[in-house]
Amino acid sequence: xxxxxxxxxxxxxxxxxxxxxxxxxxxxxxxxxxxxxxxxxxxxxxxxxxxxxxxxxxxxxxxxxxxxxxxxxxxxxxxxxxxxxxxxxxxxxxxxxxxxxxxxxxxxxxxxxxxxxxxxxxxxxxxxxxxxxxxxxxxxxxxxxxxxxxxxxxxxxxxxxxxxxxxxxxxxxxxxxxxxxxxxxxxxxxxxxxxxxxxxxxxxxxxxxxxxxxxxxxxxxxxxxxxxxxxxxxxxxxxxxxxxxxxxxxxxxxxxxxxxxxxxxxxxxxxxxxxxxxxxxxxxx
Amino acid sequence: xxxxxxxxxxxxxxxxxxxxxxxxxxxxxxxxxxxxxxxxxxxxxxxxxxxxxxxxxxxxxxxxxxxxxxxxxxxxxxxxxxxxxxxxxxxxxxxxxxxxxxxxxxxxxxxxxxxxxxxxxxxxxxxxxxxxxxxxxxxxxxxxxxxxxxxxxxxxxxxxxxxxxxxxxxxxxxxxxxxxxxxxxxxxxxxxxxxxxxxxxxxxxxxxxxxxxxxxxxxxxxxxxxxxxxxxxxxxxxx
Numbered sequence: 001x002x003x004x005x006x007x008x009x010x011x012x013x014x015x016x017x018x019x020x021x022x023x024x025x026x027x028x029x030x031x032x033x034x035x036x037x038x039x040x041x042x043x044x045x046x047x048x049x050x051x052x053x054x055x056x057x058x059x060x061x062x063x064x065x066x067x068x069x070x071x072x073x074x075x076x077x078x079x080x081x082x083x084x085x086x087x088x089x090x091x092x093x094x095x096x097x098x099x100x101x102x103x104x105x106x107x108x109x110x111x112x113x114x115x116x117x118x119x120x121x122x123x124x125x126x127x128x129x130x131x132x133x134x135x136x137x138x139x140x141x142x143x144x145x146x147x148x149x150x151x152x153x154x155x156x157x158x159x160x161x162x163x164x165x166x167x168x169x170x171x172x173x174x175x176x177x178x179x180x181x182x183x184x185x186x187x188x189x190x191x192x193x194x195x196x197x198x199x200x201x202x203x204x205x206x207x208x209x210x211x212x213x214x215x216x217x218x219x220x221x222x223x224x225x226x227x228x229x230x231x232x233x234x235x236x237x238x239x240x241x242x243x244x245x246x247x248x249x250x251x252x253x254x255x256x257x258x259x260x261x262x263x264x265x266x267x268x269x270x271x272x273x274x275x276x277x278x279x280x281x282x283x284x285x
Numbered sequence: 286x287x288x289x290x291x292x293x294x295x296x297x298x299x300x301x302x303x304x305x306x307x308x309x310x311x312x313x314x315x316x317x318x319x320x321x322x323x324x325x326x327x328x329x330x331x332x333x334x335x336x337x338x339x340x341x342x343x344x345x346x347x348x349x350x351x352x353x354x355x356x357x358x359x360x361x362x363x364x365x366x367x368x369x370x371x372x373x374x375x376x377x378x379x380x381x382x383x384x385x386x387x388x389x390x391x392x393x394x395x396x397x398x399x400x401x402x403x404x405x406x407x408x409x410x411x412x413x414x415x416x417x418x419x420x421x422x423x424x425x426x427x428x429x430x431x432x433x434x435x436x437x438x439x440x441x442x443x444x445x446x447x448x449x450x451x452x453x454x455x456x457x458x459x460x461x462x463x464x465x466x467x468x469x470x471x472x473x474x475x476x477x478x479x480x481x482x483x484x485x486x487x488x489x490x491x492x493x494x495x496x497x498x499x500x501x502x503x504x505x506x507x508x509x510x511x512x513x514x515x516x517x518x519x520x521x522x523x524x
Contacts, residue, residue: 182364
């Protein structure tokens with residue numbers, strides 16, 4: 001017997017997976033290249049969402065302009081984060097790196113609360129619903145999925161085809177000899193941070209179409225993003241990409257069989273089980 | 286014919302932390318020459334090359350490349366002056382392909398413009414690299430990795446090639462092949478400064494050599510002179 005609602009859940013899971021994959025990608029890039037975990041990654045996304053909301057609702061900047069500006073703002077924040085916070089603790093024990101970026105998490109949450117208050121804000125957009133057969137999909141999700149895939153593809157092309165992208169992959173394999181190649185490692189780190197921030201900005205623009213923004217919104221998807229990265233093998237971008245779709249299926253299909261909240265419970269239970277079975281990630285070699 | 290040397294190392298001292306590896310070392314390499322720095326393990330040979338390409342800064346003295354003192358030059362710009370360094374243990378990027386490793390060698394802007402031309406040159410010099418161009422560099426044999434490392438250095442279009450123990454960790458048959466590679470590099474007109482423990486063989490392919498022991502130059506001369514030197518014969522060649 002064919003179950004339309006199940007198929008709808010599976011497809012919605014795939015759509016959700018695209019957005020999660022994009023979220024995981026920026027974090028994975030930073031970890032894979034700089035060997036530092038941006039605990040405050042989801043808070044960068046939150047700032048990006050506020051930037052779009054603020055520019056669009058307060059200043060009447062058309063949405064595309066607001067989105068491009070927000071992506072640039074978050075990319076710049078990535079650069080500042082690296083320059084001001086990460087650089088002084090590079091080469092220090094990982095716990096120090098976790099603590100400083102954790103400090104930035106609280107700083108950004110508090111700053112957002114002071115600046116925008118604790119109200120839930122949204123763009124007030126009415127996004128259409130796409131009907132296909134007997135199934136219904138939110139247009140925002142389709143758009144998010146398409147953009148996420150395009151973002152992933154562009155990043156992949158950049159990393160494999162350009163000199164700069166090749167250097168970004170090379171530096172994670174041998175940092176010390178990069179100057180012999182004529183590469184300034186510091187510059188590569190700043191560029192990588194800008195790209196990681198930019199990815200957070202793109203994720204923000206996709207999320208703000210679907211969700212209200214508030215100062216603590218980072219907590220609602222930050223932990224999922226970390227778990228996806230860990231499940232795919234921290235720093236393994238392909239692994240993180242695939243893990244995002246696995247995770248999204250648990251949430252979406254799990255939510256279909258039980259209730260929405262149970263989807264997350266099942267996904268987390270799977271994550272914990274996987275940490276015992278494959279502690280280095282689903283796709284570790 | 287009294288041209289200034291291509292590379293001059295002037296009174297360089299260097300070390301790591303409180304450990305001093307080099308004491309007031311001076312040497313020179315003229316254009317077109319192949320020069321070796323020989324000596325036992327721990328003599329400071331690798332440190333010397335690292336000072337020249339500025340991976341570490343000297344505590345005293347300076348290095349001059351074609352009249353340009355390297356003191357104020359940032360490490361990543363040394364390669365633009367025509368110095369390419371084939372590091373100890375080859376240090377390829379193991380998960381990048383052979384061709385991506387070669388692309389990294391051509392990273393600086395002037396080299397990018399000549400990427401195709403030089404890639405063809407390297408593939409002609411090492412046809413094996415062309416066969417393996419899409420293979421991850423870390424999966425190749427030691428000898429092939431050495432070819433790739435030399436090729437990567439040539440991609441920057443150097444005048445001077447620094448080679449750090451190219452024969453280290455390779456099987457004896459492969460060692461001979463590596464020294465043949467050095468000969469071919471010379472024949473292509475590159476100036477070479479090579480650091481080796483494999484004294485007997487390296488002296489066959491260079492014009493001159495310096496003997497470095499515990500951070501100081503103990504002896505220097507033509508390859509023939511050093512091969513004939515009683516001390517070197519006794520201490521290093523076991524004759």
